[in-house]
Amino acid sequence: MTTDESRGSLRRILHRLTASEAEIEAQELQRESAECGGVPALECFRGQVVSVSGRLRTVVYTPRTNLPTLEAxxxxxxxxxxLVWLGRRHIAGIEPGRHLTARGRIAVRDERKVIYNPYYELDLPK
Known part of the structure; x- marks a missing residue:
């Protein structure tokens, strides 16, 4: 092992020891997203057609008089x-903690990135 490699290993070990659980989780999710070919959500902009991959944090059914929505x-x-599915109350497999890859055009609503009626693939549970 060269000196640079040993320094890099030591740096990674120190980072693991000092990083918060949230930072470690974020790094793992970014790595998994890249392996799935996903565009980092931070780099997505209005109008782009993208593929994003990650973990569902929340799933909420919003009953509306005209058009109910399922948001995740x-x-x-x-x-x-x-991710917003218009006219849906429930989708099997769309639940908090589930990993999936979604494809669609990025829109911005209330300064948040949104994909309406995305194509999606559920990843196998880990």
Whole structure:
């Protein structure tokens, strides 16, 4: 092992010891997202067609008089993208803690990144 490699290993070990649980989780989610070919949510902008991959933090059914919606916050370790299914009350497998990859066009609603009616693939439970 070269000196640079040993310094890099030592740096990684020290980081693991000093980083918070949230920082470690974010790094793992970013790594998993990159392995799935996902674009980091932080780098997504209005109008782009993207594929984002991460873990669902929250899933909320919002009953509205005209059009009910199912909304889920997808976190990839860098930022959150809200997935919105219009006219849906429930989708099997869409639940907090579930990993998935979603594809669609980024919109911005109330200064939050949103994908309406995304195409999605549920990842196998880990």
């Amino acid at each position: 916050d997808l976190y990839d370790g860098s930022d959150v993208v809200t």
